[in-house]
Amino acid sequence: MATDELNQRIQQRFPDRGITVEPFEGLAGRVLFPPAAALELFRFLRDDRSFHHLSFVAGVDWKSEREVVYALWSDTERDYLLLSTRVDASDPHLESATSVWPSANWHEREAWEMVGIRFDHHPDLRHLLMPDGYEFHPLLRSFKLHEPEELEVKVRHV
Amino acid sequence: MSEMWINMGPQHPMTHGLWNLRVRIEGEIILDADPEMGYLHRGIEKISEDRHYNEIITLMDRTCYVAGIAWEHLYIQAAEQALHVTPPERAEYIRVLTEEMQRLASHIMWYAAFVQDLGLMSPFLYGMRDRDLLLDIFQSFTGGRLTYEYMRVGGVRNDLPPGTTAQVRQTMDWLMDRFVEYDRLCLGSDIFRRRCDDIGVLKANDCVTYGVTGPMLRAAGVARDLRKDRPYAVYDQLEFDVARADSADVTGRYLVRLQEMRQSVRILRQVVDWLDGHPGPVMAEHVPRWLGAPYAPIGREGYLVKRSYPKGLGFSAIEEPHGEAAAYVVNEGGEHPYRVKFRSPVFVNLSAVKKYLVGYRVADIPPILGSVDVCVGEVDR
Amino acid sequence: MSAPSASVSAPAPSPSASGTPSSAALEPAVPFIEIEGLRTEQFIPAAKEALSSLIAEQAQGKLIRPVFNWAGRNSLFPLHWGLACCAIEFASAFGARFDAERFGIVPRSSPRQCDLLIVNGTVTWKVAHKLITLYEQMPEPKWVIAMGNCATGGGPFRTAYSVVPGVDKLVPVDIYIAGCPPRPEALLDGILKLEELIRERGE
Known part of the structure; x- marks a missing residue:
């Protein structure tokens, strides 16, 4: 099993860092890691495990904490790997992956814009899809959608 | 000479969609490029959180409007994994049929729009003519030309009507002859060669570093194709080759796409042969009936609220016409997905725009960006 | 066979014209050239006649609008802009x-x-x-x-x-x-x- 082998290698390389690998159907596995181990783990996966291609970075809002999901692809293993870490919602920030995978640039901009996770040492963390100065993070669970009729009533009262 | 920034977009014949390419130029030479996206951001990922699993299929068609059914396939695979549903084999073959036909339609649409940008008008007319033939087949079993809403969690909505496979065969024979014409029109044209050769070069190393996928990557000599490398649906039972070129320029991307179309025809011929010999159900038996029910049946108002479903995570990746697309679905047991994330190939290909634009001339921008095959709907989502 | 020819006649009453239809029929506000439905060989003499009368009428600002209307609505130029x-x-x-x-x-x-x-x-x-x-x-x-x-x-x-x-x-x-x-x-x-x-x- 690729998942078991990966787990062994990670435990050898990062003993007692709280990194676990769980199996994921159809994928090489799902790695849960603490935010502090981010960059070391990324470099290890890229250089030693040939995960050269970052597929996407996604933010998920779990109310009390926010999850960042990375999907990696390896051309030699021909498989995907999911990484997942959780940061506290009161001050959600994480080390940027752009120094390891430059393609993380726009994904992290989008994750910051939509879910509000700040990426430290990101070269250019500004709005990507919404206009400059947009104050909300739409993909948070607390952000609700409205029918346009409801919106119009609100505007009229203002 | 002084430098200046110019905006190309959001209304510009080059952009093929709603985005703004800001380039810093000195004379004719491009020094810097900064795309400005988001003019078509419709919040598809947010709306998906308020919708039933089957209702999201409607949004998927509109996410990438030139390759709608490929995105349905992408989402459906992730949703089925999150909901623990397995589709029957015939449905998988029909999905592959639709996806490859969509790849043909998307590439022909690209061909029509791209070559028109270079100043050749007749390829647009020929391309749209041939694309309409494919859309006719789509229309005969999905009812739509662009937006199909054809796939469902657990299968597809309906089986193919009689005569569809014969129509597919006939159209494929017609298209194979047309590809020769396409090549004669373009590769035989001096204008085309002068405007495309050695333009917009993005080498394999840069492609991998910046996450560029799809025909751009294969034109740089890397034969990565998820249909081959990580076969989903029934691609492992079909014979085809991965198209690639080595020049890494605009002509290389053209050659890769033309080669891919020929391979799609090859796949489609195998698929219709299989479909003719294997009738069967197109919907899984154990699909929760409530999936996608927009309201409760009369007299059973409590019916929708109390159900729950085992939690799950879904991940899928397909080789969309533009490149590698991925979906990530979080199912927290409710009737709506908790979170849906889509990875758009053009989103990433465009984020590296500075790499393959800087150093070329302003007049090279339309061919280079045409060869990227921008679909803004999936970039902004 | 009554071939239609260019002729200056009273306009059809339109809701946007000022006044009621009856007053418009009394006093033709804008002379109207019937160039609808002309065959190709009839069109050129009709257009010539229309143009010559146009020059005469244009000084009074009467005729230009229906001609522009006919020309404009038959050659609509949309903006080349793809949104979605x-x-x-x-x-x-x-x-x-x-x-x-x-x-x-x-x-x-x-x-x-x-x-x-x-x-x-x-x-x-x-x-x-x-x-x-x-x-x-x-x-x-x-x-x-x-x-x-x-x-x-x-x-x-x-x-x-x-x-x-x-x-x-x-x-x-x-x-x-x-x-x-x-x-x-x-x-x-x-x-x-x-x-x-x-x-x-x-x-």
């Missing part, structure tokens, strides 16, 4: 099968050359002011077609935080075309409906 899904069907309408150019509809890339804005897709708040700018850059007289459900009322994205629920919140719309997306035939029908509307308004 409907733009693909918009392109299909100019393809080989539907061939919208036989109706004199030629897309132009500059708003200064256009008199028709076809809003073919979802309008977001980020692009709203750019759409208004483009509309204002178009010379008068100008018309707007809201193509598809998104431009008409937001469509499937009406609840989204970034979408304008209907382009008529931003610019005045003359023709709404339903469909998601409308077929190219529907777009052509909408443009023909717009031509009728322009004729009725007599602008």
Whole structure:
């Protein structure tokens, strides 16, 4: 099993860092890691495990904490790997992956814009899809959608 | 000479969609490029959180409007994994049929729009003519030309009507002859060669570093194709080759796409042969009936609220016409997905725009960006 | 056989003309040249006659409007602008099968050359002011077609935080075309409906 082998290698390389690998159907596995181990783990996966291609970075809002999901692809293993870490919602920030995978640039901009996770040492963390100065993070669970009729009533009262 | 920034977009014949390419130029030479996206951001990922699993299929068609059914396939695979549903084999073959036909339609649409940008008008007319033939087949079993809403969690909505496979065969024979014409029109044209050769070069190393996928990557000599490398649906039972070129320029991307179309025809011929010999159900038996029910049946108002479903995570990746697309679905047991994330190939290909634009001339921008095959709907989502 | 010829006659009463139909019949406000339905060989002498009378009448500002109306509605130039899904069907309408150019509809890339804005897709708040700018850059007289459900009322994205629920919140719309997306035939029908509307308004 690729998942078991990966787990062994990670435990050898990062003993007692709280990194676990769980199996994921159809994928090489799902790695849960603490935010502090981010960059070391990324470099290890890229250089030693040939995960050269970052597929996407996604933010998920779990109310009390926010999850960042990375999907990696390896051309030699021909498989995907999911990484997942959780940061506290009161001050959600994480080390940027752009120094390891430059393609993380726009994904992290989008994750910051939509879910509000700040990426430290990101070269250019500004709005990507919404206009400059947009104050909300739409993909948070607390952000609700409205029918346009409801919106119009609100505007009229203002 | 002084430098200046110019905006190309959001209304510009080059952009093929709603985005703004800001380039810093000195004379004719491009020094810097900064795309400005988001003019078509419709919040598809947010709306998906308020919708039933089957209702999201409607949004998927509109996410990438030139390759709608490929995105349905992408989402459906992730949703089925999150909901623990397995589709029957015939449905998988029909999905592959639709996806490859969509790849043909998307590439022909690209061909029509791209070559028109270079100043050749007749390829647009020929391309749209041939694309309409494919859309006719789509229309005969999905009812739509662009937006199909054809796939469902657990299968597809309906089986193919009689005569569809014969129509597919006939159209494929017609298209194979047309590809020769396409090549004669373009590769035989001096204008085309002068405007495309050695333009917009993005080498394999840069492609991998910046996450560029799809025909751009294969034109740089890397034969990565998820249909081959990580076969989903029934691609492992079909014979085809991965198209690639080595020049890494605009002509290389053209050659890769033309080669891919020929391979799609090859796949489609195998698929219709299989479909003719294997009738069967197109919907899984154990699909929760409530999936996608927009309201409760009369007299059973409590019916929708109390159900729950085992939690799950879904991940899928397909080789969309533009490149590698991925979906990530979080199912927290409710009737709506908790979170849906889509990875758009053009989103990433465009984020590296500075790499393959800087150093070329302003007049090279339309061919280079045409060869990227921008679909803004999936970039902004 | 009564061949129609160019003749100056009383105009058909139109709702936009000032006064009631009876007063318009008493005093023809605008002389009207019947150049509808002329055959090709009849057209050139009729046009010559119309032009010669046009020069005479133009000094009084009477005749120019119906001629411009006829010419303008038969050669609508839409802005070449693809917003979203409907733009693909918009392109299909100019393809080989539907061939919208036989109706004199030629897309132009500059708003200064256009008199028709076809809003073919979802309008977001980020692009709203750019759409208004483009509309204002178009010379008068100008018309707007809201193509598809998104431009008409937001469509499937009406609840989204970034979408304008209907382009008529931003610019005045003359023709709404339903469909998601409308077929190219529907777009052509909408443009023909717009031509009728322009004729009725007599602008």
